[in-house]
Amino acid sequence: MQYNEVSMKVVxxxxxxxxxxxxxxxxxxxxxxxxxxxxxTAVKYQDAExxxxxxxxxxxxxxxxxxxxxxxxxxxxxxxxxxxVASCHEKKxxxxxxxxxGSVTVAExxxxxxxxxxxxxxxxxxxxxxxxxxxxxxxxxxxxGKTLGIIGLGKIGKHILKIAQGFGMKVIVYNRxxxxxxxxxxxxxxxxxxxxxxxxxxxxxxxxxxxxxxxIINKDIMMRFKRGSxxxxxxxxxxxxxxxxxxxxxxxxxxxxxxDVMEGEKDLNDEITVLTSEYKKEVDLKTLVLDHILMxxxxxxxTPHNAFNSEExxxxxxFTTIGNIKSFISxxxxxxx
Numbered sequence: 001m002q003y004n005e006v007s008m009k010v011v012x013x014x015x016x017x018x019x020x021x022x023x024x025x026x027x028x029x030x031x032x033x034x035x036x037x038x039x040x041t042a043v044k045y046q047d048a049e050x051x052x053x054x055x056x057x058x059x060x061x062x063x064x065x066x067x068x069x070x071x072x073x074x075x076x077x078x079x080x081x082x083x084x085v086a087s088c089h090e091k092k093x094x095x096x097x098x099x100x101x102g103s104v105t106v107a108e109x110x111x112x113x114x115x116x117x118x119x120x121x122x123x124x125x126x127x128x129x130x131x132x133x134x135x136x137x138x139x140x141x142x143x144x145g146k147t148l149g150i151i152g153l154g155k156i157g158k159h160i161l162k163i164a165q166g167f168g169m170k171v172i173v174y175n176r177x178x179x180x181x182x183x184x185x186x187x188x189x190x191x192x193x194x195x196x197x198x199x200x201x202x203x204x205x206x207x208x209x210x211x212x213x214x215x216i217i218n219k220d221i222m223m224r225f226k227r228g229s230x231x232x233x234x235x236x237x238x239x240x241x242x243x244x245x246x247x248x249x250x251x252x253x254x255x256x257x258x259x260d261v262m263e264g265e266k267d268l269n270d271e272i273t274v275l276t277s278e279y280k281k282e283v284d285l286k287t288l289v290l291d292h293i294l295m296x297x298x299x300x301x302x303t304p305h306n307a308f309n310s311e312e313x314x315x316x317x318x319f320t321t322i323g324n325i326k327s328f329i330s331x332x333x334x335x336x337x
Contacts, residue, residue, distance in 0.1 A: 008329060009069070011045045013037040014054040016276055019076075022318040023052075027325070034277075042066035050328065052076055052321055055270060056278045061087040072096070072333075074324045076317055077270045080337050096324040096335045100155060101316040102271060102308040107159030109307035110204055110234045113258035116301055117230050118143055118202075144168040149200030151175075151193070151216070152207035152235070160204055161188060172196055194224055202230045209236035219244045222253060230256045234307040237261040242293060249299055258301040262292050271308035272317060 010030035012023050014037070024032060031048075035041050037057035045051070046067050052074040053059065059073060061084050072094045073083060080097050088095050116122055119140035127138060148164045150157045153175040161171050171188040174196045183190060193216075197203065203225075207213045217231070217240040225231075231254055233240055242263045248254035265283070273279045294300045320335065327334040 010050040011048040059083040098320045102313040103155035105310045105313040106307040117256040146201040149196040149203040157206040215241040222248045232258045234260040237263040260307045
Protein backbone atom coordinates (compact mmCIF):
# COMPACT_ATOMS: atom_id res chain seq x y z
CA MET A 1 0.00 0.00 0.00
CA GLN A 2 1.30 3.45 -0.90
CA TYR A 3 0.94 6.35 1.52
CA ASN A 4 1.19 10.12 1.33
CA GLU A 5 4.40 11.20 3.07
CA VAL A 6 3.12 14.66 3.98
CA SER A 7 0.03 13.31 5.71
CA MET A 8 1.83 10.57 7.69
CA LYS A 9 2.92 11.34 11.24
CA VAL A 10 6.59 10.37 11.64
CA VAL A 11 8.38 10.40 15.01
CA UNK A 12 12.13 9.90 15.49
CA UNK A 13 13.10 8.72 18.99
CA UNK A 14 16.53 8.69 20.71
CA UNK A 15 17.98 11.22 18.28
CA UNK A 16 21.61 12.21 18.92
CA UNK A 17 23.07 15.62 18.07
CA UNK A 18 25.07 14.31 15.09
CA UNK A 19 21.97 12.98 13.30
CA UNK A 20 19.43 15.72 14.00
CA UNK A 21 20.19 17.91 10.97
CA UNK A 22 20.14 15.06 8.46
CA UNK A 23 16.86 13.63 9.74
CA UNK A 24 15.21 17.04 9.94
CA UNK A 25 16.32 17.95 6.41
CA UNK A 26 14.79 14.84 4.85
CA UNK A 27 11.71 14.68 7.10
CA UNK A 28 10.96 18.35 7.89
CA UNK A 29 7.45 17.56 9.17
CA UNK A 30 8.59 14.78 11.50
CA UNK A 31 8.79 15.08 15.27
CA UNK A 32 12.34 14.62 16.57
CA UNK A 33 12.98 13.78 20.22
CA UNK A 34 15.78 12.51 22.41
CA UNK A 35 13.25 10.42 24.34
CA UNK A 36 13.21 6.62 24.10
CA UNK A 37 10.18 4.80 22.78
CA UNK A 38 8.61 2.98 25.72
CA UNK A 39 5.21 2.68 27.41
CA UNK A 40 5.33 6.23 28.76
CA THR A 41 6.23 7.90 25.46
CA ALA A 42 3.97 5.58 23.47
CA VAL A 43 0.98 7.29 25.12
CA LYS A 44 2.47 10.69 24.33
CA TYR A 45 2.95 9.81 20.64
CA GLN A 46 0.09 7.33 20.26
CA ASP A 47 -1.02 8.73 16.89
CA ALA A 48 2.38 8.12 15.26
CA GLU A 49 2.19 6.10 12.04
CA UNK A 50 5.92 5.74 11.41
CA UNK A 51 8.58 5.67 14.11
CA UNK A 52 12.34 5.37 14.13
CA UNK A 53 14.25 4.43 17.26
CA UNK A 54 17.56 3.06 18.50
CA UNK A 55 18.48 0.09 20.72
CA UNK A 56 17.66 1.71 24.07
CA UNK A 57 13.98 1.89 23.20
CA UNK A 58 11.84 -1.03 24.35
CA UNK A 59 9.20 -1.72 21.72
CA UNK A 60 7.13 -4.39 23.47
CA UNK A 61 3.66 -5.68 22.64
CA UNK A 62 2.28 -3.29 25.29
CA UNK A 63 3.95 -0.35 23.51
CA UNK A 64 2.50 -1.51 20.19
CA UNK A 65 -0.97 -1.80 21.75
CA UNK A 66 -0.68 1.82 22.90
CA UNK A 67 0.08 2.99 19.34
CA UNK A 68 -2.89 1.79 17.25
CA UNK A 69 -1.97 3.88 14.19
CA UNK A 70 1.57 2.53 13.92
CA UNK A 71 2.41 1.03 10.53
CA UNK A 72 6.24 1.08 10.37
CA UNK A 73 9.22 0.98 12.74
CA UNK A 74 12.62 1.86 11.26
CA UNK A 75 15.33 1.12 13.78
CA UNK A 76 18.58 3.02 13.26
CA UNK A 77 20.62 -0.05 14.13
CA UNK A 78 21.60 -3.42 12.75
CA UNK A 79 20.26 -5.29 15.77
CA UNK A 80 16.53 -5.40 16.45
CA UNK A 81 16.29 -7.31 19.75
CA UNK A 82 14.69 -4.24 21.32
CA UNK A 83 11.61 -4.70 19.11
CA UNK A 84 8.95 -7.40 19.51
CA VAL A 85 9.11 -8.34 15.85
CA ALA A 86 6.62 -11.22 16.20
CA SER A 87 3.97 -8.88 17.59
CA CYS A 88 4.74 -6.40 14.83
CA HIS A 89 4.14 -9.08 12.22
CA GLU A 90 0.83 -9.99 13.87
CA LYS A 91 -0.23 -6.35 13.72
CA LYS A 92 1.12 -6.00 10.16
CA UNK A 93 3.63 -3.38 11.27
CA UNK A 94 6.66 -3.28 8.97
CA UNK A 95 10.04 -3.37 10.76
CA UNK A 96 13.23 -2.33 8.98
CA UNK A 97 16.85 -2.04 10.10
CA UNK A 98 20.28 -0.86 8.91
CA UNK A 99 21.85 -4.15 7.80
CA UNK A 100 25.33 -2.77 7.22
CA UNK A 101 27.10 0.55 7.62
CA GLY A 102 30.74 0.15 8.63
CA SER A 103 32.51 -2.86 7.12
CA VAL A 104 34.72 -0.76 4.83
CA THR A 105 35.31 1.70 7.66
CA VAL A 106 36.45 -0.98 10.11
CA ALA A 107 38.63 -2.64 7.47
CA GLU A 108 40.41 0.64 6.71
CA UNK A 109 41.01 1.31 10.40
CA UNK A 110 42.34 -2.22 10.82
CA UNK A 111 44.86 -1.69 8.06
CA UNK A 112 45.76 1.68 9.51
CA UNK A 113 46.71 -0.17 12.69
CA UNK A 114 48.70 -2.75 10.71
CA UNK A 115 50.70 0.04 9.06
CA UNK A 116 51.14 1.82 12.39
CA UNK A 117 52.67 -1.36 13.83
CA UNK A 118 54.74 -2.36 10.81
CA UNK A 119 56.28 1.08 10.23
CA UNK A 120 56.35 2.23 13.87
CA UNK A 121 54.39 5.33 12.96
CA UNK A 122 53.40 6.20 16.52
CA UNK A 123 57.00 6.08 17.73
CA UNK A 124 58.23 7.93 14.64
CA UNK A 125 55.80 10.82 15.11
CA UNK A 126 56.63 11.17 18.81
CA UNK A 127 60.35 11.01 18.11
CA UNK A 128 60.13 13.72 15.45
CA UNK A 129 58.24 15.97 17.87
CA UNK A 130 61.17 15.63 20.23
CA UNK A 131 63.57 16.52 17.38
CA UNK A 132 65.12 13.08 17.66
CA UNK A 133 66.15 11.88 14.20
CA UNK A 134 67.95 8.69 15.18
CA UNK A 135 66.47 6.02 12.90
CA UNK A 136 67.77 2.99 14.76
CA UNK A 137 64.69 2.56 16.98
CA UNK A 138 62.05 3.24 14.31
CA UNK A 139 63.06 0.83 11.57
CA UNK A 140 59.95 -0.99 10.34
CA UNK A 141 59.12 -3.98 8.17
CA UNK A 142 57.58 -4.25 4.69
CA UNK A 143 54.12 -5.69 4.21
CA UNK A 144 54.96 -6.88 0.70
CA GLY A 145 55.55 -10.62 0.71
CA LYS A 146 54.33 -11.08 4.28
CA THR A 147 51.49 -13.44 5.25
CA LEU A 148 48.28 -12.03 6.68
CA GLY A 149 46.04 -14.42 8.63
CA ILE A 150 42.39 -13.43 8.77
CA ILE A 151 40.25 -15.05 11.47
CA GLY A 152 36.65 -14.66 10.33
CA LEU A 153 35.84 -13.95 6.69
CA GLY A 154 32.65 -11.94 6.85
CA LYS A 155 32.10 -8.56 5.16
CA ILE A 156 34.93 -6.88 7.08
CA GLY A 157 37.29 -9.80 6.55
CA LYS A 158 36.73 -9.72 2.80
CA HIS A 159 37.58 -6.02 2.65
CA ILE A 160 40.74 -6.70 4.67
CA LEU A 161 41.68 -9.47 2.24
CA LYS A 162 41.40 -7.20 -0.79
CA ILE A 163 43.41 -4.41 0.86
CA ALA A 164 46.13 -6.88 1.88
CA GLN A 165 46.44 -8.17 -1.66
CA GLY A 166 46.91 -4.59 -2.83
CA PHE A 167 50.01 -4.51 -0.62
CA GLY A 168 51.29 -7.72 -2.15
CA MET A 169 50.60 -9.85 0.92
CA LYS A 170 49.78 -13.55 0.91
CA VAL A 171 46.44 -14.19 2.65
CA ILE A 172 45.33 -17.25 4.60
CA VAL A 173 41.95 -17.57 6.29
CA TYR A 174 40.45 -19.44 9.22
CA ASN A 175 36.66 -19.49 8.96
CA ARG A 176 33.88 -21.73 10.28
CA UNK A 177 32.61 -22.42 6.75
CA UNK A 178 34.62 -22.67 3.56
CA UNK A 179 33.76 -21.60 0.02
CA UNK A 180 36.09 -23.09 -2.60
CA UNK A 181 34.74 -20.80 -5.33
CA UNK A 182 35.40 -17.72 -3.20
CA UNK A 183 38.88 -18.96 -2.31
CA UNK A 184 39.72 -19.41 -5.98
CA UNK A 185 38.26 -16.09 -7.13
CA UNK A 186 39.87 -14.02 -4.35
CA UNK A 187 43.16 -15.97 -4.35
CA UNK A 188 43.50 -17.05 -0.73
CA UNK A 189 43.79 -20.36 1.13
CA UNK A 190 41.71 -21.77 3.97
CA UNK A 191 43.70 -23.22 6.88
CA UNK A 192 42.96 -24.42 10.40
CA UNK A 193 43.65 -22.16 13.38
CA UNK A 194 46.95 -23.80 14.29
CA UNK A 195 48.23 -23.37 10.74
CA UNK A 196 47.09 -19.76 10.62
CA UNK A 197 48.80 -18.62 13.82
CA UNK A 198 52.01 -20.52 13.06
CA UNK A 199 52.34 -19.21 9.49
CA UNK A 200 51.11 -15.60 9.74
CA UNK A 201 53.28 -12.51 10.11
CA UNK A 202 50.15 -10.44 10.85
CA UNK A 203 46.86 -11.70 12.27
CA UNK A 204 43.53 -9.83 12.32
CA UNK A 205 40.34 -10.86 14.12
CA UNK A 206 36.88 -10.36 12.62
CA UNK A 207 34.52 -12.59 14.59
CA UNK A 208 31.42 -12.00 16.72
CA UNK A 209 31.79 -12.82 20.42
CA UNK A 210 30.06 -16.04 21.51
CA UNK A 211 30.67 -18.99 23.81
CA UNK A 212 32.54 -20.65 20.96
CA UNK A 213 34.75 -17.66 20.12
CA UNK A 214 35.41 -16.38 23.66
CA UNK A 215 39.22 -16.37 24.17
CA ILE A 216 39.82 -17.97 20.79
CA ILE A 217 43.27 -16.44 21.28
CA ASN A 218 44.37 -18.01 24.57
CA LYS A 219 47.68 -19.02 26.16
CA ASP A 220 47.71 -22.39 24.43
CA ILE A 221 47.17 -20.87 20.98
CA MET A 222 49.63 -18.07 21.75
CA MET A 223 52.44 -20.59 22.20
CA ARG A 224 51.87 -21.69 18.58
CA PHE A 225 52.13 -18.18 17.09
CA LYS A 226 54.94 -17.44 14.69
CA ARG A 227 57.67 -15.72 16.66
CA GLY A 228 57.83 -11.99 15.95
CA SER A 229 54.28 -11.75 14.59
CA UNK A 230 51.77 -8.91 15.00
CA UNK A 231 48.16 -9.18 16.27
CA UNK A 232 45.35 -6.71 15.53
CA UNK A 233 41.87 -6.89 17.12
CA UNK A 234 39.13 -4.52 15.93
CA UNK A 235 36.29 -6.99 16.55
CA UNK A 236 35.48 -7.86 20.18
CA UNK A 237 37.72 -7.63 23.24
CA UNK A 238 36.65 -11.00 24.63
CA UNK A 239 38.09 -12.84 21.63
CA UNK A 240 41.55 -12.41 23.14
CA UNK A 241 42.65 -13.44 26.63
CA UNK A 242 44.55 -10.45 28.02
CA UNK A 243 46.88 -12.72 29.99
CA UNK A 244 47.75 -14.53 26.76
CA UNK A 245 48.63 -11.19 25.14
CA UNK A 246 50.87 -10.20 28.03
CA UNK A 247 52.57 -13.58 27.92
CA UNK A 248 53.07 -13.32 24.17
CA UNK A 249 54.67 -9.90 24.52
CA UNK A 250 56.88 -10.90 27.46
CA UNK A 251 58.15 -14.02 25.69
CA UNK A 252 58.83 -12.13 22.45
CA UNK A 253 56.27 -14.18 20.54
CA UNK A 254 54.39 -11.01 19.62
CA UNK A 255 56.36 -8.15 18.15
CA UNK A 256 53.43 -5.80 18.35
CA UNK A 257 49.73 -5.61 19.23
CA UNK A 258 47.03 -3.15 18.17
CA UNK A 259 43.63 -3.12 19.89
CA ASP A 260 40.53 -1.11 19.12
CA VAL A 261 38.55 -3.24 21.59
CA MET A 262 39.52 -4.53 25.03
CA GLU A 263 38.55 -7.40 27.25
CA GLY A 264 36.16 -6.10 29.89
CA GLU A 265 34.48 -3.66 27.52
CA LYS A 266 30.72 -4.01 27.23
CA ASP A 267 29.76 -6.17 24.25
CA LEU A 268 27.79 -4.45 21.53
CA ASN A 269 25.44 -5.44 18.74
CA ASP A 270 26.00 -2.10 17.05
CA GLU A 271 29.22 -0.11 17.17
CA ILE A 272 27.31 3.13 16.75
CA THR A 273 26.10 2.61 20.35
CA VAL A 274 29.48 3.98 21.49
CA LEU A 275 28.43 7.46 20.30
CA THR A 276 25.16 7.58 22.25
CA SER A 277 24.55 9.38 25.53
CA GLU A 278 23.08 6.19 27.06
CA TYR A 279 26.27 4.21 26.42
CA LYS A 280 28.39 6.93 27.99
CA LYS A 281 26.25 6.69 31.13
CA GLU A 282 26.84 2.94 31.34
CA VAL A 283 30.48 2.61 30.28
CA ASP A 284 33.47 4.71 31.34
CA LEU A 285 35.90 4.09 28.47
CA LYS A 286 38.50 6.38 30.03
CA THR A 287 38.66 4.30 33.21
CA LEU A 288 38.68 1.06 31.21
CA VAL A 289 41.64 2.21 29.14
CA LEU A 290 43.57 3.55 32.14
CA ASP A 291 43.01 0.32 34.08
CA HIS A 292 43.96 -1.91 31.17
CA ILE A 293 47.20 -3.79 31.81
CA LEU A 294 48.41 -3.30 28.21
CA MET A 295 47.92 0.48 28.06
CA UNK A 296 51.52 1.48 28.74
CA UNK A 297 53.28 -1.41 27.04
CA UNK A 298 55.71 0.02 24.46
CA UNK A 299 54.70 -2.52 21.79
CA UNK A 300 50.95 -2.04 22.17
CA UNK A 301 48.70 0.50 20.43
CA UNK A 302 45.17 1.08 21.73
CA THR A 303 42.44 3.09 19.99
CA PRO A 304 39.16 3.76 21.88
CA HIS A 305 36.68 1.54 19.98
CA ASN A 306 36.85 3.92 17.05
CA ALA A 307 37.24 1.64 14.02
CA PHE A 308 33.61 2.14 12.93
CA ASN A 309 33.63 5.91 13.46
CA SER A 310 33.89 7.72 10.15
CA GLU A 311 31.73 10.53 8.78
CA GLU A 312 30.62 8.23 5.99
CA UNK A 313 29.64 5.35 8.30
CA UNK A 314 27.39 7.37 10.59
CA UNK A 315 25.91 9.16 7.57
CA UNK A 316 25.09 5.76 6.03
CA UNK A 317 23.00 4.92 9.11
CA UNK A 318 20.90 8.05 8.75
CA PHE A 319 20.47 7.75 4.99
CA THR A 320 19.62 4.04 5.16
CA THR A 321 16.92 4.84 7.72
CA ILE A 322 15.61 7.71 5.60
CA GLY A 323 15.53 5.35 2.61
CA ASN A 324 13.74 2.68 4.64
CA ILE A 325 10.99 5.12 5.64
CA LYS A 326 10.58 6.63 2.17
CA SER A 327 10.43 3.16 0.60
CA PHE A 328 7.75 2.09 3.07
CA ILE A 329 5.69 5.19 2.38
CA SER A 330 5.98 4.58 -1.37
CA UNK A 331 4.67 1.06 -0.90
CA UNK A 332 7.91 -0.90 -1.48
CA UNK A 333 9.47 -1.64 1.95
CA UNK A 334 13.18 -2.46 2.02
CA UNK A 335 15.61 -3.88 4.64
CA UNK A 336 12.70 -5.54 6.44
CA UNK A 337 13.21 -8.04 9.29
